[in-house]
Amino acid sequence: MSIKDIVSDGDIYSIQEVVENAVKQSKPIKVLDELVDGLRYAGELFANDEMYIVDLMVAAETFQEGLKVLQPLLGEKKREAIGKVVIGTVEGDVHDIGKNIVKIMLETAGFEVIDLGKDVPVDNFINAIKEHQPQILGLSALLTSTMVEMEGVIKAIDEAGHRNDIKIMIGGAPVSERYAQSIGADAFAGDAVHAIDEAKKLIEMSK
Ligand code: B12
Numbered sequence: 001m002s003i004k005d006i007v008s009d010g011d012i013y014s015i016q017e018v019v020e021n022a023v024k025q026s027k028p029i030k031v032l033d034e035l036v037d038g039l040r041y042a043g044e045l046f047a048n049d050e051m052y053i054v055d056l057m058v059a060a061e062t063f064q065e066g067l068k069v070l071q072p073l074l075g076e077k078k079r080e081a082i083g084k085v086v087i088g089t090v091e092g093d094v095h096d097i098g099k100n101i102v103k104i105m106l107e108t109a110g111f112e113v114i115d116l117g118k119d120v121p122v123d124n125f126i127n128a129i130k131e132h133q134p135q136i137l138g139l140s141a142l143l144t145s146t147m148v149e150m151e152g153v154i155k156a157i158d159e160a161g162h163r164n165d166i167k168i169m170i171g172g173a174p175v176s177e178r179y180a181q182s183i184g185a186d187a188f189a190g191d192a193v194h195a196i197d198e199a200k201k202l203i204e205m206s207k
Pocket residue numbers: 036039040042043044046047053056057060087092093094095096097098099101102137138139140141142143144145169170171172173174188189190191192193195
């Protein structure tokens with residue numbers, strides 16, 4: 001069975017061994033793509049009423065088990081951080097898989113990342129900015145109903161007087177470049193690889 005099928009079937013007991021074998025033959029980043037394909041396929045089945053939410057949850061857990069095997073192989077953390085990023089999924093939204101991948105990839109690229117987790121209230125973002133003074137804030141949302149929270153976070157940062165201290169980068173399936181511009185974010189990235197490029201540009205801009 002392919003990695004895609006194992007994830008979408010939620011075969012949580014096989015995934016570890018299959019991923020371990022897969023990385024002997026191809027690059028970890030390619031194997032990550034296959035894991036993501038499986039999860040996206042499960043999402044399609046769910047959207048078409050061909051999968052129950054419980055099975056989608058098992059598919060997501062299977063994905064996370066596979067990711068655990070890949071994580072140490074995706075790259076070593078660098079000693080000197082090239083910048084600091086605070087990241088989190090906005091309030092009301094429990095999707096954190098994409099955000100976690102962005103975190104891993106940013107760390108691999110040499111960023112220090114402070115992860116606030118998922119379902120993060122606005123005040124937690126503000127407090128983290130005060131405490132950690134990052135150059136970049138990363139916001140994630142996977143629901144059309146929660147992407148609007150991003151605008152609320154940006155407004156609250158503005159009202160707290162921190163908007164000029166920080167660059168804001170957003171991402172998540174329903175979000176776009178256009179949406180980023182419309183809510184006053186500084187950057188958008190559609191995947192973790194582009195997130196690294198955008199974060200590097202934002203660091204240059206904030207110098
Ligand atoms: C897995 C999953 C779940 C899991 C989440 C587990 C977890 N720990 O994250 C569970 C089962 C819990 C779940 C729950 C729900 N889900 Co859901 N879920 C998905 C699914 C299948 C995959 C999401 C995912 O992880 N994709 C893989 C990752 C790698 O991709 P990604 O998230 O897009 O992230 C990449 C980029 O977007 C970007 N990125 C992401 N974040 C950030 C942040 C920054 C700063 C940057 C720069 C980039 C970036 O980089 C990432 C890596 O490349 C999607 C379908 C889909 N195609 O997206 C539905 C989906 C998002 N879910 C959906 C729904 C409806 C729900 C529920 C409301 C279902 C319910 N009835 O309860 C609940 C939501 C509960 C809540 N309050 O949040 C809908 C949303 C519809 C909509 N338009 O709003 C979708 C689209 C499925 C569908 N087609 O119906 N879900």
